[in-house]
Amino acid sequence: MERDLMKKLAAWKDSPERKPLLLTGVRQCGKTYLLKEFGDRYFEDTAYFSFEGNKGLSSVFDYDLDPQRILKELGSTVRGKEIIPGRTLLIFDEIQACPNAVTSLKYFCEGMRNLHIVCAGSLLGVSVKRDGISFPVGKVDRLQMYPMTFAEFLCADGGKALLDGAGRLEIKSELPELYRAPLEKSLKYYYIVGGMPEVVKAWADTHDFEKVSELQDTILADYGSDFAKHAPKTDIPKLGWIWDSIPKQLAKDNNKFVFSHVKEGKRSNELEDALEWLTDAGLVHRLEMVSNPQLPLSFYANSTFFKVYMADVGLLRRKSGLSHKTILEEPELYQSFKGALTENYVLNELLAQGRHPYFWRSGNTAELDFLLENEDRVIPIEAKANINTRAKSYQQFCIKYRPPLGFKFSMKNVGDHRIEETLTYSIPLYLIWKLGQYLEE
Numbered sequence: 455m456e457r458d459l460m461k462k463l464a465a466w467k468d469s470p471e472r473k474p475l476l477l478t479g480v481r482q483c484g485k486t487y488l489l490k491e492f493g494d495r496y497f498e499d500t501a502y503f504s505f506e507g508n509k510g511l512s513s514v515f516d517y518d519l520d521p522q523r524i525l526k527e528l529g530s531t532v533r534g535k536e537i538i539p540g541r542t543l544l545i546f547d548e549i550q551a552c553p554n555a556v557t558s559l560k561y562f563c564e565g566m567r568n569l570h571i572v573c574a575g576s577l578l579g580v581s582v583k584r585d586g587i588s589f590p591v592g593k594v595d596r597l598q599m600y601p602m603t604f605a606e607f608l609c610a611d612g613g614k615a616l617l618d619g620a621g622r623l624e625i626k627s628e629l630p631e632l633y634r635a636p637l638e639k640s641l642k643y644y645y646i647v648g649g650m651p652e653v654v655k656a657w658a659d660t661h662d663f664e665k666v667s668e669l670q671d672t673i674l675a676d677y678g679s680d681f682a683k684h685a686p687k688t689d690i691p692k693l694g695w696i697w698d699s700i701p702k703q704l705a706k707d708n709n710k711f712v713f714s715h716v717k718e719g720k721r722s723n724e725l726e727d728a729l730e731w732l733t734d735a736g737l738v739h740r741l742e743m744v745s746n747p748q749l750p751l752s753f754y755a756n757s758t759f760f761k762v763y764m765a766d767v768g769l770l771r772r773k774s775g776l777s778h779k780t781i782l783e784e785p786e787l788y789q790s791f792k793g794a795l796t797e798n799y800v801l802n803e804l805l806a807q808g809r810h811p812y813f814w815r816s817g818n819t820a821e822l823d824f825l826l827e828n829e830d831r832v833i834p835i836e837a838k839a840n841i842n843t844r845a846k847s848y849q850q851f852c853i854k855y856r857p858p859l860g861f862k863f864s865m866k867n868v869g870d871h872r873i874e875e876t877l878t879y880s881i882p883l884y885l886i887w888k889l890g891q892y893l894e895e
Contacts, residue, residue, distance in 0.1 A: 455610040455651060455658075457484060458806075459599060463492045466595060467570060474559040474571045474590075476549075478578055479599030480736030480765045481680065482673055484651040485574040486547055488599070493543040497570070500543045501533055505551040515554035521566045524558060539569040546573040553587040560590035577684055577735055600806040601649030601766045604799075605887040608640055611658050616640070625891050628867045629882065637884040638865065645795055646778045648768015649802075663778045670772040677737060685731055692728035695720070700738065700762055701774035704794040711740075711762040729762070739763045739801060744812045744825055747855060751812050751827045761813065763798045770798055789839070796839040796883065797823060800863055803886045811835070820847040828893055832857055834876075838864035843880060852876040861892070 459477075466475055477485050486504075493500030503511055514527050528544075529537040537544055549555050556578075562571055573594075602610070608617050613636070620633050629637075646666065647657045653669045656662070681693045699716045703709055713722040732738045740762055742755040764770040771781070776795075780788050804811050804824065814822040814834070824835035834857055836848040843862045852860060852873040860878045869880040879892055 455484075455602070455606070455655065457488050457599075457602070457606060459488060459597060460492060460495075462597060463488070463572075464496060466597075467496055472567070472570070473563045473593060473595045474573065475595045475597065476559070476578070477572060477574045477597050477599055478736070479576065480601070481576040481677070482650055482652065483599050483601045483736075483765075485576070485599050487651065489543075489545050489547075489572050489574055492572070493545065497543040498541045499535075499538070500545060501528065501535070501537050502545045502547065503528065503532070504547040505555060506548040507551075512552040512554070515552060515558055519554065519558040519561050521558065521562045521569075525566070525569070537569075539566065542570070544569060544571040546571070548575065549573040550575045550578040550587075557588045557590060560593040563590065563593040577680070598808075600802065601768075602651060602654055603649060603803060603806045603887060604641065604644050604884060607644050607647065607649055607654055608637075610654050611640065611643070613637075613640055620885060621888065625879075625888065625895055626868065626870060628869065629885070634867065634882070637882070641884045642781050645767055645781050645799065646771060648766040648771065650766055650768065653768060666768075667772060667778075670769055674769060674773060680735070684735075685728075689728045689731060692717075692720075692725055693731060696725060696729055696732060696762075697737070698773075700764055701770060701794075703762065704770075704798065705774075705791050707790075709761055709794060709797075710743075711760055737765055739765065739805060741801060741824075742812050743815050745815055747814055747825055747832045747851075749827065749830065749832065751825060751832065755812055759815075763801050765802070767795060767799045767802060770795065792839045797837055799883070800824065800835075800837045800886065804889075807887075807889065809889075814847075814851060816847075816850070820850045822847050822851050831859060833893075834860040836860075836862045837883075838862065838866075841865045848878075849873055852878070859893075861889070 466472055477489065479485055490500065490502065505512055511532060514524060514532065525537050529535060546555055562569060605617055616633060616636055620629065623629065647653055650673055653666055656665050656669055681690050685693055695717045703711055703715060713720065713725050716725055733740055740760045742757055743759040744751050744754050746754045748754055809826055811824040811826050814825050822834055823837045826833040826835060834848060834851050836845040841864060843864045843866050845862065856875045858875065858877065860876045862878060862880050863883050863886060864880065865883060866880050867882065871878055
């Protein structure tokens with residue numbers, strides 16, 4: 455299954471300023487598969503080492519952190535085959551399990567720049583804080599990986615021709631019915647399946663909803679096991695409470711995350727560390743509020759007022775207990791949660807593009823789903839689950855702040871109109887992957 459990050463890996467390979475590369479992301483989002491595929495495509499040889507439960511491998515880094523010695527031992531003693539800089543891709547998987555290996559990247563950067571070394575870490579953020587790992591600041595390149603986007607899912611499910619055809623259309627051109635109907639159907643499938651590669655592959659192979667749900671249940675159970683294995687013992691029950699509360703909090707009309715709604719009698723200072731653990735593990739994303747949309751947005755963000763979303767829309771669907779039939783048939787009773795699912799989907803798509811949004815609120819009178827910072831512009835975004843794109847808060851924002859550009863994501867066809875000085879593009883939810891083209895235009 456093709457991943458967009460492969461292009462960035464290829465660019466890293468040929469960069470004269472290349473440093474050891476650290477690929478991070480939530481567990482089971484496809485990091486190991488991608489790095490092995492990268493080695494198969496672009497190198498004569500791939501040397502793969504995983505530190506998960508491998509104390510013998512970790513002991514190679516106990517004596518000293520000399521890259522020449524480490525490379526020789528890994529090749530001759532551990533692997534039985536020489537590792538040749540420039541020809542071999544060296545992969546360190548689950549590197550957070552060996553703190554000394556993380557520290558060694560500094561010395562590989564300084565003393566062996568001709569070696570292509572890539573590392574994957576699922577819980578690195580957690581481990582750095584928990585274990586006090588000496589992180590090689592400034593000595594590594596970094597890439598963040600997310601579950602498969604809708605575009606990647608579409609290609610994996612046999613829809614590459616749809617993707618290519620929609621991509622060739624001018625950004626102001628309405629999408630013909632030839633594309634709209636299958637893309638709308640595929641988006642519903644994506645809400646059900648999500649972007650975890652194992653689940654996507656099973657769906658592409660079988661189109662079996664029960665198989666999809668079984669695999670999602672396994673992944674959710676594995677995440678629960680991670681709580682017990684990697685989190686402080688005092689935080690384990692708190693992690694479960696927060697994890698279970700996310701779908702319920704998203705379903706509220708005002709879906710601000712409220713600690714007191716996690717567990718009766720619990721306060722924020724008792725639960726903050728557990729929420730931070732889930733964030734560091736990549737399992738959840740926090741969307742912070744901005745009430746004064748000035749540049750830079752990060753400076754004006756309110757870190758105490760936020761929403762919490764899950765890293766994968768398919769896992770959110772399964773964890774909430776939502777049937778695949780509900781998404782396909784869209785009964786009236788589903789409309790409220792459909793909005794929450796749509797917001798989660800939009801956030802995941804934006805993050806996968808390297809965009810880090812906020813949301814805007816003006817007292818209790820108006821709320822805008824997303825704000826993006828793009829060069830010297832603040833971009834308002836409204837997300838709607840259906841065709842109706844009337845958005846009072848979006849209009850208020852445009853009248854008050856007069857941004858040059860804004861977007862409405864919905865099931866409505868491509869179009870544009872002006873609100874005061876704001877050129878507003880209507881983009882179907884299944885075309886969010888084209889957002890970069892609109893921003894460049």
